[in-house]
Amino acid sequence: MMNGVEKTIAEDIATEEQLITPWTVSVSSGYTLLRDPRHNKGLAFTENERDAHYLRGLLPPALLTQELQERKLMHNLRQYEVPLQRYMAMMDLQERNERLFYKLLIDNVEELLPVVYTPTVGEACQKYGSIFRRPQGLYISLKEKGKILEVLKNWPERNIQVIVVTDGERILGLGRSWLPGIDSHKFIYRLHGMGIPVGKLSLYTALGGLRPSACLPVTIDVGTNNDKLLNNEFYIGLRRRRATGQEYAELLDEFMTAVKKNYGEKVLVQFEDFANHNAFELLAKYKPTHLVFNDDIQGTASVVLAGLLSALKLVGGTLADHTFLFLGAGEAGTGIAELIALEISKTGTNAPLEETRKNIWLVDSKGLIVSSRKGSLQHFKKPWAHEHEPIKGLLDAVKAIKPTVLIGSSGVGKTFTKEVVEAMASLNEKPIILALSNPTSQSECTAEEAYTWSEGRAIFASGSPFDPVEYNSKVYVPGQANNAYIFPGFGLGLIISGAIRVHDDMLLAASETLAEQVKQENFDRALIYPPFSNIRKISAKIAARVAAKAYELGLASRLPRPKDLVKYAESCMYSPLYRSYR
Ligand SMILES: NC(=O)C1=CN([C@@H]2O[C@H](COP(=O)(O)OP(=O)(O)OC[C@H]3O[C@@H](n4cnc5c(N)ncnc54)[C@H](OP(=O)(O)O)[C@@H]3O)[C@@H](O)[C@H]2O)C=CC1
Numbered sequence: 001m002m003n004g005v006e007k008t009i010a011e012d013i014a015t016e017e018q019l020i021t022p023w024t025v026s027v028s029s030g031y032t033l034l035r036d037p038r039h040n041k042g043l044a045f046t047e048n049e050r051d052a053h054y055l056r057g058l059l060p061p062a063l064l065t066q067e068l069q070e071r072k073l074m075h076n077l078r079q080y081e082v083p084l085q086r087y088m089a090m091m092d093l094q095e096r097n098e099r100l101f102y103k104l105l106i107d108n109v110e111e112l113l114p115v116v117y118t119p120t121v122g123e124a125c126q127k128y129g130s131i132f133r134r135p136q137g138l139y140i141s142l143k144e145k146g147k148i149l150e151v152l153k154n155w156p157e158r159n160i161q162v163i164v165v166t167d168g169e170r171i172l173g174l175g176r177s178w179l180p181g182i183d184s185h186k187f188i189y190r191l192h193g194m195g196i197p198v199g200k201l202s203l204y205t206a207l208g209g210l211r212p213s214a215c216l217p218v219t220i221d222v223g224t225n226n227d228k229l230l231n232n233e234f235y236i237g238l239r240r241r242r243a244t245g246q247e248y249a250e251l252l253d254e255f256m257t258a259v260k261k262n263y264g265e266k267v268l269v270q271f272e273d274f275a276n277h278n279a280f281e282l283l284a285k286y287k288p289t290h291l292v293f294n295d296d297i298q299g300t301a302s303v304v305l306a307g308l309l310s311a312l313k314l315v316g317g318t319l320a321d322h323t324f325l326f327l328g329a330g331e332a333g334t335g336i337a338e339l340i341a342l343e344i345s346k347t348g349t350n351a352p353l354e355e356t357r358k359n360i361w362l363v364d365s366k367g368l369i370v371s372s373r374k375g376s377l378q379h380f381k382k383p384w385a386h387e388h389e390p391i392k393g394l395l396d397a398v399k400a401i402k403p404t405v406l407i408g409s410s411g412v413g414k415t416f417t418k419e420v421v422e423a424m425a426s427l428n429e430k431p432i433i434l435a436l437s438n439p440t441s442q443s444e445c446t447a448e449e450a451y452t453w454s455e456g457r458a459i460f461a462s463g464s465p466f467d468p469v470e471y472n473s474k475v476y477v478p479g480q481a482n483n484a485y486i487f488p489g490f491g492l493g494l495i496i497s498g499a500i501r502v503h504d505d506m507l508l509a510a511s512e513t514l515a516e517q518v519k520q521e522n523f524d525r526a527l528i529y530p531p532f533s534n535i536r537k538i539s540a541k542i543a544a545r546v547a548a549k550a551y552e553l554g555l556a557s558r559l560p561r562p563k564d565l566v567k568y569a570e571s572c573m574y575s576p577l578y579r580s581y582r
Pocket residue numbers: 170171172173174275276295296297300303327328329330331332333363364365366408409410411412436437438439442462463464481482483484
C-alpha cells in the first residue's frame with residue numbers, strides 16, 4: 001500500500017525539545033505518515049501538506065483544525081457510558097494521533113484524568129489486559145537475562161529521560177484481591193500491569209510537560225505463582241513460578257545497570273506498583289547510585305504532606321500539634337509517616353526524628369503497631385512501634401489514640417465505617433480524613449459517607465476522584481490526594497536541572513509548593529488541593545522548586561543555573577499543538 005515514494009521531512013523542533021537541541025527527526029510520507037502517531041494530524045493536514053507529503057486521495061476532502069478535531073472527539077467520547085469504552089477510545093487515539101491525544105488530555109484534564117488514570121486504568125488492567133493492541137512499552141522477562149542492554153536498544157527512541165517500571169506485583173489496591181481468584185477467560189496477569197506505567201507516563205507528558213518520546217514504560221516479568229495461568233494455553237507471560245531472592249535481584253540489577261549504561265546518569269527511573277517487600281529494598285539499594293524515585297512511597301508522601309500543610313489553614317496549629325493514625329503500614333503509609341516526621345523535625349521544632357515520630361501511629365493487618373511486636377515486624381514498620389498495649393481493630397485504635405488525622409493506605413475498601421468516622425467527628429471539630437486507597441472500589445469510604453457521617457465537618461480527600469456531595473443544602477468538593485499532583489512536576493524539576501540523585505528535601509519542597517497553590521476559594525469549600533485544571537502551571541512551579549533544591553544541594557549537573565526556573569520549566573514543556581510540515 002506504500003505510494004512508492006519515500007520523502008523525508010526535516011523538522012526543527014521548537015521550544016519543548018530545547019532539552020536536546022539541535023534535533024531533527026525523519027518521518028515517512030503518504031500512507032506511512034498517516035499511520036505514524038507521532039506525526040499524524042489526520043484531517044488537519046493542510047492542502048499544501050497533502051500535496052507535499054503524498055497524502056492526496058488518502059484523506060477525505062474536509063480540512064479540520066485541531067480545535068475542531070478536539071471538539072469532535074470530546075463529543076464522541078461523551079457518548080460512551082461505560083468508562084472502559086472511553087479508556088479504549090483514548091488508547092486508540094494515542095496510537096493514532098499522539099498530539100491530539102495530549103491536546104485532549106491537557107485541555108480536559110479534570111474530565112479525562114479518571115479515564116486514563118485511576119479508577120479506569122485499574123479496571124483496564126483488571127479486565128482487559130489484552131486490550132493493548134500494540135505493545136506500548138518494553139517487556140523484560142527472565143528470558144532476557146544477560147541481554148537487557150540489547151533489549152533497551154530495540155526501543156526506537158534514544159533520548160529517554162524518564163522510565164516508569166513495574167513488576168506488576170501490586171497494581172493499585174487490586175493486587176491481592178484480583179490476582180489469585182482470576183477469571184481465566186479474561187487472562188489477567190501481572191504483565192497487564194503495563195497499563196500502569198503507560199498511564200503514569202501519559203501524565204508525565206500531559207501534566208508535567210515531558211516529551212512523549214522521552215518516556216519509556218517497562219514491565220518486568222519474573223513469572224507467576226498462579227496455577228490457573230501457568231496451565232492456561234493462552235497465557236502470554238513467562239510460564240514459570242515467580243523468581244524471588246537472588247534471581248530476582250540479579251535481573252533487577254542487570255536492568256538498572258543497563259539503563260544507566262544506555263541512557264546515562266540523568267535518566268529518571270520511577271518504581272511503580274512493586275510489592276513492598278521489594279519496593280523498599282530497591283529504593284534503598286539504588287538511591288545512592290541512580291536517579292530513582294518510588295512513586296508509591298515518595299510521591300504519595302509528598303502529595304499527602306501537601307494536603308496536610310494546606311489543611312492546617314482550616315484546622316489551625318502546626319503539624320507538631322496533630323496526632324496521626326494510619327490504616328495500612330506499607331509503602332504509602334510508612335512513606336507518608338516518615339515525610340511528616342521529617343517536615344516536623346525540619347520546620348520549627350528541630351526535634352530529632354525519633355521524637356517527631358511519636359505522634360504518628362500505624363495499624364496493619366494485625367492491629368496497632370506497638371513495641372511488643374517489634375521482633376516480628378518488617379524493618380519499615382519498626383520506627384512506628386511505640387509503647388502501647390496491643391489493639392486489634394481500627395475503631396478501638398481511634399478511641400485509644402484520639403487522632404486528629406486519619407489516613408487510609410491499606411488497599412482495603414469500606415474500612416472507614418460509620419462508627420469510625422463518627423468517632424473521628426466526636427473527637428475533632430474538623431476531622432481530617434484521607435481515604436487514599438485506589439481504585440474507587442478500594443477507597444476506605446466514599447466522599448458522601450465522610451461528609452454525612454461527620455455532619456459536614458470532615459476535611460476529606462481521596463486517592464480516586466469522587467463527585468461533589470450535597471449535604472444539608474451545602475455542596476462539598478472532595479480533593480484528590482493522589483501522587484499525580486507531584487510526580488510529573490517533580491520529574492520535570494529533576495530533568496531540567498540535570499539532577500543526578502533524589503533527595504528528601506526535594507520532596508518537602510514539592511509538598512510546600514503544592515500546598516501554596518491552594519487558594520482561599522478552595523479553602524472556602526474545605527478543599528485542600530488545588531484544581532487539576534491548573535496542573536501544568538503547578539507542575540512548572542513544583543519543577544522550579546525541585547530544581548532549585550537540586551542546585552542548592554549540589555546535585556544539579558545542568559549549568560549554568562537558569563535565572564528564572566519557573567519560566568525555564570515552562571519553556572521546556574511539551575506542547576501538543578500541531579506543527580506545520582514545511
Ligand atoms: N492516593 C495515592 O496517591 C496512592 C494510593 N495508594 C494506595 O494505597 C494502597 C496501599 O498501597 P501500598 O502502601 O503500596 O500497599 P502495601 O501492600 O505496601 O501496604 C498495605 C498495608 O495495608 C495493610 N493492610 C492490608 N489489609 C489490611 C486490613 N484489612 N486492615 C488493616 N491493614 C491492612 C497491610 O498490612 P500488613 O503489613 O500486615 O500486610 C500493609 O501494611 C493501595 O490501594 C494503593 O492504591 C498507593 C500509592 C499512592
